[in-house]
Structures are given as structure tokens and as C-alpha cells.
Amino acid sequence: MKAIAWHGKHDVRVDNVDDPEILNPRDAIIRVTSTAICGSDLHLYDGYIPTMKSGDILGHEFMGEVVETGAKSTLKKGQRVVVPFTISCGSCYHCGKHQYSACDNGLPADNQDIAQTLYGQPMSGLFGYSHMTGGYAGGQAEYVRVPFSDVGPIVVPDGVDDEKVLFLSDILPTGWMAAENAEIEPGDIVAVWGCGPVGLFAVQSAFLMGAERVIAIDHFPNRLALAKRFGAETINYEETAVYDALMQMTGGIGPDACIDSVGLEAHGFFGDNVIDQIKVSTFLGTDRAHANRQAILACRKGGRVSMPAVYGGFVDKWPLGAFMEKGLTLKTGQTHVQHYMPGLLAAIMEGKIDTTFLISHRMALEEGPQGYKMFHDDQDNVTKVVLKPGTA
Known part of the structure; x- marks a missing residue:
């Protein structure tokens, strides 16, 4: 599949990489239909966030269609979902308090020492945002593996355009x-x-x-x-x-x-x-x-x-x-996204919150490197870049 990968400061590329696979019974595989470049992605682009590795797949704002599920996932094939950028187990002490970005189990064991050294304690995992937050492949790709898919993603009602709900993922x-x-x-x-x-x-x-x-x-x-x-x-x-x-x-x-x-x-x-x-x-x-x-x-x-x-x-x-x-x-703190998604989805559906005003550019996934440069160099006119896999 194609994915946008980090290769150093101001160097992001469209790479051909292996398709994701189910690794845990709670996983799901999502075919990404919309993904966005976040302002915090520019911190990675500028080389400010440590523990990035060449080839890391970027992106933590994305949504799409469920195409495969693990045995313990609660999602069903064909559902459209928005995925929170925080990767949280839903059952630890902090998740029990709806403090999802403080999840004790969101990081793989071999990544927890990095966060513990830098910040005193590990936090939840994050999609596409360095190895101190888990080293997870991000969603600026054609497909993505979603851990804890029984906790994170929210199902989008039929007929609702991606752009109305995409930003439930983060911003x-x-x-x-x-x-x-x-x-x-x-x-x-x-x-x-x-x-x-x-x-x-x-x-x-x-x-x-x-x-x-x-x-x-x-x-x-x-x-x-x-x-x-x-x-x-x-x-x-x-x-x-x-x-x-x-x-x-x-x-x-x-x-x-x-x-x-x-x-x-x-x-x-x-x-x-x-x-x-x-x-x-x-x-x-x-x-x-x-x-x-x-x-x-x-x-x-x-x-x-x-x-x-x-x-x-x-x-x-x-x-x-x-x-x-x-x-x-x-x-x-990082956002407890799972806690806020249901109420904000309802507010969008009731017309109380508008999100589409923010989008300034819509581009194919293959144009992602150009989108990063535009966003970085012209933040007055480029307010939000939405990438659409499969539209090149």
C-alpha cells in the first residue's frame, strides 16, 4: 500500500509499504477514506519531537471503512468509523476514569521505558507520532491497523459526509x-x-x-x-x-x-x-x-x-x-478523545458545531508531501489539508 513516511526534517515521502495485518484479537483494519495533516504533525516535520525513525508512517487524524476485524473487535466489516488519535485499552485505572490519554496499556512494553525516562510515566499510545508514544503506524495511508478497536472508533451514521466528522479524531x-x-x-x-x-x-x-x-x-x-x-x-x-x-x-x-x-x-x-x-x-x-x-x-x-x-x-x-x-x-494534557466523541458527534448532527469551515485544501494521498510543505510555509492560507487516498 501507499503511505506517507517520515525520513527526516522536512523530508516526508510517499512510500510503498506492507499492508497492515491483524496482530491482536481486538484489532481492526481500516481502509482510510479521509485523513488530515495536523498542526502537531508540523512539529514532526520540523524535527522537534524525539524518537522518530526513518520510514515511520505519519498521521493521527483519519477515518474510513472497516475491512477486517479481529475475533474480539466489536466493529463490523463495512462500517464507517472515525478513529481517535489516542490508543487506549478502556479497562485500566485511567481509562476507568475516562482519562484515555493516560492509558497504562496503550504503549507496547518495549516503548514504555522511553516515555518513562522522558516524562516520568508512560502515556497512551498515539498513531503516527514517534516511538515514545508507541511507534504505531499512522493513518496517512491507504490502510491502517487500529488496536483496541472495541474501545476507540466511533461508528458514523449512514449518509454523513467524511468532512463533517473527520475532525472528531483529534482537533x-x-x-x-x-x-x-x-x-x-x-x-x-x-x-x-x-x-x-x-x-x-x-x-x-x-x-x-x-x-x-x-x-x-x-x-x-x-x-x-x-x-x-x-x-x-x-x-x-x-x-x-x-x-x-x-x-x-x-x-x-x-x-x-x-x-x-x-x-x-x-x-x-x-x-x-x-x-x-x-x-x-x-x-x-x-x-x-x-x-x-x-x-x-x-x-x-x-x-x-x-x-x-x-x-x-x-x-x-x-x-x-x-x-x-x-x-x-x-x-x-493530551485529549481524552474517546470521552468526547459521542457528545460532539451528536452536536455535529444537530447542527450546533461546524467543522467544514476549516478545510482549505483537499488533495490526493500521493500529494501529501506537497501538502506538508504548503501547510508549513503558508499557514495563513492553508488552514487544513485533507488527504483522500485512492483519488490520484
């Missing part, structure tokens, strides 16, 4: 959980750093949860315009000092909740970000955390900070004193 639940972690109350003012896919879904979710005002922060005009579609006020950080603007817009108090949807590759010519860039380029650091620092400094006293954004390693110059003195709370 829609991630944006929703970001807003939920911000503990939004009716009347709140919420600031969202980053108007990429997760940030835009966080904006939409915040309004649905009762926020009175949402302020979206970015520097790409098209992405800021998309945030305005949902009623957000906007700040272009290249034109306006963000902290000063937020203080003025909130009467000097600061936002009730701040959501960092930027992560480890923050942009902007700011003092701390320049230092971070130098450290990253000289292998003295891993992450550029300007957006997170700014969110902490801008958030009102007693407020909440939510961090759906991806960070990979250690961050210095973090304003721990401000965090403590202001009495802030921080909630973060």
Missing part, C-alpha cells in the same frame, strides 16, 4: 477539552492564543460553553478572520502589544481564562522568544514557550490557564512566581 475534541479545562462560566472573558485548527475550535467551544467574550490572538489575517466568524474579538500581535491590549479590553483585570493553543514553536520577535530560538537552534533547549508565558502574565488573578498546545521537553524562564502569586490554575 475538535482537543479544542473542546481546551475550553472545558478553562472552566468557562457564563459571562467569562476568554483569551485564546493561536488561531490554528485547535485554537479556532477552542473559540467556537468557548462560546458554546457560555463565554460572553472571546479574544483571539494570532498574526495571520485569514485565521483571525475565521475567529471573527464565531464572534471573537481579535488581536494581531505583530500590530498590537498583546498584554496592553488585553488589559485595556478587560478594564485592567485580565481575561478570566487563557487558552494556549500555540505550543513549542511560538512565533514573534520577542526577547524571550529570540533567546528560546537561539537555544533550540544550538541544542541547548527544546521549546519556544512565549505564548504560555504571556498567557500566565495576562490572566486575571485567580484565573484559569488551559494548555492544549504541544510541548516536548523542558522550558526555562517560566513565570512560576507570577503563577503562584496570582493564584492561577493550569490544566493540560
Whole structure:
């Protein structure tokens, strides 16, 4: 089969690889009908995430048709399913608490030491996202093996177009959980750093949860315009000092909740970000955390900070004193996708949530390398690339 594989920094290719096979009775094989390039895939493309190996198949946002099942799978051939990016067993201590991204059994035994060394404890497995998250083949391919298929995938009703539900795999639940972690109350003012896919879904979710005002922060005009579609006020950080603007817009108090949807590759010519860039380029650091620092400094006293954004390693110059003195709370983590999928599918079917607005480009799977380059180089106009296997 054909699959998009990682071969190094800025080097992804369409390879011919072996078709996946059933390895466990709970497995299923999915013929992929739609798959997407995620903003966090760009961290792999840029070489920021460790433990990648040449030939690793990419992709963690995908859906398709069930073509083969193991003896203990609850899926049936011919069903259309969306697959969560987290690989979770459904029966361990954390899955019992619906903390699916903290699953104890999602990683193969020989991968758990990597995560334990880097992060103290292993997390769940992830499709197509390095060997510290399991080394699983991803879904930017014609077919994919889905472990724990009796727990993860959600069956899509007949007649529902792929594009309406594809983002249940990751970015829609991630944006929703970001807003939920911000503990939004009716009347709140919420600031969202980053108007990429997760940030835009966080904006939409915040309004649905009762926020009175949402302020979206970015520097790409098209992405800021998309945030305005949902009623957000906007700040272009290249034109306006963000902290000063937020203080003025909130009467000097600061936002009730701040959501960092930027992560480890923050942009902007700011003092701390320049230092971070130098450290990253000289292998003295891993992450550029300007957006997170700014969110902490801008958030009102007693407020909440939510961090759906991806960070990979250690961050210095973090304003721990401000965090403590202001009495802030921080909630973060990979998304517990399986927990949110049923409710969000219902919201889509009821017309409460729109997802298709995000798609800017539709391409054949074979055009995936071009899609990565486009997304990386032109993030203002390329908001989401959806790849369609079998359409070349």
C-alpha cells in the first residue's frame, strides 16, 4: 500500500509499504477514506519531537471503512468509523476514569521505558507520532491497523459526509477539552492564543460553553478572520502589544481564562522568544514557550490557564512566581478523545458545531508531501489539508 513516511526534517515521502495485518484479537483494519495533516504533525516535520525513525508512517487524524476485524473487535466489516488519535485499552485505572490519554496499556512494553525516562510515566499510545508514544503506524495511508478497536472508533451514521466528522479524531475534541479545562462560566472573558485548527475550535467551544467574550490572538489575517466568524474579538500581535491590549479590553483585570493553543514553536520577535530560538537552534533547549508565558502574565488573578498546545521537553524562564502569586490554575494534557466523541458527534448532527469551515485544501494521498510543505510555509492560507487516498 501507499503511505506517507517520515525520513527526516522536512523530508516526508510517499512510500510503498506492507499492508497492515491483524496482530491482536481486538484489532481492526481500516481502509482510510479521509485523513488530515495536523498542526502537531508540523512539529514532526520540523524535527522537534524525539524518537522518530526513518520510514515511520505519519498521521493521527483519519477515518474510513472497516475491512477486517479481529475475533474480539466489536466493529463490523463495512462500517464507517472515525478513529481517535489516542490508543487506549478502556479497562485500566485511567481509562476507568475516562482519562484515555493516560492509558497504562496503550504503549507496547518495549516503548514504555522511553516515555518513562522522558516524562516520568508512560502515556497512551498515539498513531503516527514517534516511538515514545508507541511507534504505531499512522493513518496517512491507504490502510491502517487500529488496536483496541472495541474501545476507540466511533461508528458514523449512514449518509454523513467524511468532512463533517473527520475532525472528531483529534482537533475538535482537543479544542473542546481546551475550553472545558478553562472552566468557562457564563459571562467569562476568554483569551485564546493561536488561531490554528485547535485554537479556532477552542473559540467556537468557548462560546458554546457560555463565554460572553472571546479574544483571539494570532498574526495571520485569514485565521483571525475565521475567529471573527464565531464572534471573537481579535488581536494581531505583530500590530498590537498583546498584554496592553488585553488589559485595556478587560478594564485592567485580565481575561478570566487563557487558552494556549500555540505550543513549542511560538512565533514573534520577542526577547524571550529570540533567546528560546537561539537555544533550540544550538541544542541547548527544546521549546519556544512565549505564548504560555504571556498567557500566565495576562490572566486575571485567580484565573484559569488551559494548555492544549504541544510541548516536548523542558522550558526555562517560566513565570512560576507570577503563577503562584496570582493564584492561577493550569490544566493540560493530551485529549481524552474517546470521552468526547459521542457528545460532539451528536452536536455535529444537530447542527450546533461546524467543522467544514476549516478545510482549505483537499488533495490526493500521493500529494501529501506537497501538502506538508504548503501547510508549513503558508499557514495563513492553508488552514487544513485533507488527504483522500485512492483519488490520484
